[in-house]
Amino acid sequence: MPEREVLNLSASEKPRFFYGWFVVPVAWFIMVIIWGTYYTFGVFFEPVLTEFGWSRAMTSGAFSVCALLTGLITIIVGRLTDRFGPRIVLSVCGLFLGLGYLLMSQISAVWQLYLFYGVMVAVGMSGALLPLQSTVARWFVKRRGTMTGIVLTGIGIGTIIVPPLASRLISAYGWHTAYIIVGGIALVFIISAAQFIKRDPEQVGQLPYGGTQLEEQKANLNSGGFSLKQAIRTMQFWIICMLNFCFAFSLYTVMVHIASHAGKLGASEVVAASTLAVIGGVSIIGRPAMGAFADRAGGKWAMIVCFILLAVDFLWLTVAQEVWAVFLFAAIFGFAYGGISALFSPIIAERFGLSSHGVIFGISLFCGNIGGAIGPFIAGHICDVTDSYQIAFLVCVAVGILGIILASLLKPRVSKGGEGDSRRST
Numbered sequence: 442m443p444e445r446e447v448l449n450l451s452a453s454e455k456p457r458f459f460y461g462w463f464v465v466p467v468a469w470f471i472m473v474i475i476w477g478t479y480y481t482f483g484v485f486f487e488p489v490l491t492e493f494g495w496s497r498a499m500t501s502g503a504f505s506v507c508a509l510l511t512g513l514i515t516i517i518v519g520r521l522t523d524r525f526g527p528r529i530v531l532s533v534c535g536l537f538l539g540l541g542y543l544l545m546s547q548i549s550a551v552w553q554l555y556l557f558y559g560v561m562v563a564v565g566m567s568g569a570l571l572p573l574q575s576t577v578a579r580w581f582v583k584r585r586g587t588m589t590g591i592v593l594t595g596i597g598i599g600t601i602i603v604p605p606l607a608s609r610l611i612s613a614y615g616w617h618t619a620y621i622i623v624g625g626i627a628l629v630f631i632i633s634a635a636q637f638i639k640r641d642p643e644q645v646g647q648l649p650y651g652g653t654q655l656e657e658q659k660a661n662l663n664s665g666g667f668s669l670k671q672a673i674r675t676m677q678f679w680i681i682c683m684l685n686f687c688f689a690f691s692l693y694t695v696m697v698h699i700a701s702h703a704g705k706l707g708a709s710e711v712v713a714a715s716t717l718a719v720i721g722g723v724s725i726i727g728r729p730a731m732g733a734f735a736d737r738a739g740g741k742w743a744m745i746v747c748f749i750l751l752a753v754d755f756l757w758l759t760v761a762q763e764v765w766a767v768f769l770f771a772a773i774f775g776f777a778y779g780g781i782s783a784l785f786s787p788i789i790a791e792r793f794g795l796s797s798h799g800v801i802f803g804i805s806l807f808c809g810n811i812g813g814a815i816g817p818f819i820a821g822h823i824c825d826v827t828d829s830y831q832i833a834f835l836v837c838v839a840v841g842i843l844g845i846i847l848a849s850l851l852k853p854r855v856s857k858g859g860e861g862d863s864r865r866s867t
Contacts, residue, residue, distance in 0.1 A: 600721020666794020
């Protein structure tokens with residue numbers, strides 16, 4: 442049964458407490474757990490390599506398969522979220538994510554690595570962004586970009602806390618036991634928190650924040666928005682998809698390999714893992730900052746600024762030969778990454794409405810995950826061949842420049858005919 446129990450109350454009858462203020466911190470908490478545990482892959486990377494002697498390309502290939510399948514399954518999750526709501530979807534995803542990590546503690550062959558991480562974790566991660574961002578978009582009309590940015594700071598907090606924690610657990614108990622603990626955290630906390638997520642304000646008889654009439658919001662959710670068929674006929678849809686590709690290519694390359702790169706420059710395992718914490722920490726600033734900037738200046742300009750930062754930052758990394766320089770890269774990258782991640786959902790909502798927001802967002806994420814699958818594998822292969830990440834970082838510079846060009850092509854709101862109208866871009 443669809444998760445939708447609509448109560449048609451007038452504005453004067455609605456409860457005093459706006460439930461959206463509760464949805465935001467719960468969604469934030471789920472982000473902390475999902476993404477914090479996901480980004481431990483870079484911390485487990487070297488211990489797994491050491492024990493089994495696999496190549497970097499082969500080992501990082503599991504992350505690439507996970508990224509690719511995550512994107513593919515996210516399209517399905519988008520449809521399921523639009524139909525059944527986020528609570529059920531997040532509960533199932535939390536189950537798969539936790540079990541995937543638990544089973545990772547038992548791997549002894551490459552096929553197990555690809556099954557447990559590449560497939561099971563992928564199913565879990567398919568609910569990592571879309572259900573929560575789509576839900577926030579439904580709860581907020583005004584301050585949508587800001588609220589999305591706040592929820593996404595959970596990714597940064599999770600990256601600060603969980604990878605360093607996993608590194609210490611590995612040092613104290615070994616990576617097998619560390620994966621059991623990580624899996625248990627994901628399983629218990631994601632499923633528990635998901636039970637408090639409500640699909641939209643109508644489910645509790647409220648209006649979205651900034652909405653004026655329940656009927657107006659219904660029109661925005663249903664008749665006012667683009668269908669998937671209408672959206673894919675517009676150039677703006679494909680520009681957004683390619684922007685997601687460029688973003689995820691760079692992001693996943695860094696999150697898988699930056700700790701290893703820092704280790705090559707002489708950093709200890711704990712210090713190298715701290716680069717991930719820096720990225721996550723600074724992204725906490727980037728998400729609400731660029732979300733608020735997008736609310737004022739438009740998502741197009743926010744996206745351009747972030748991709749400029751990415752391109753320049755990767756160029757810096759190609760000449761950085763000291764550990765401190767890698768941390769500087771991590772700080773700038775964290776701000777840009779945090780900013781970009783807060784922009785996609787509001788941009789899609791503004792241009793295509795909310796009636797098919799989940800599936801449209803899901804397809805754009807799938808295109809992103811194709812980039813996220815390719816990037817880490819290419820970087821790992823380049824390092825296997827050259828014993829250096831320099832060429833891989835130059836490739837990321839080029840990808841960042843492509844992102845700047847694509848972001849400059851974003852137009853204001855899209856009409857059903859596929860052209861931008863005269864209203865301000867988001």
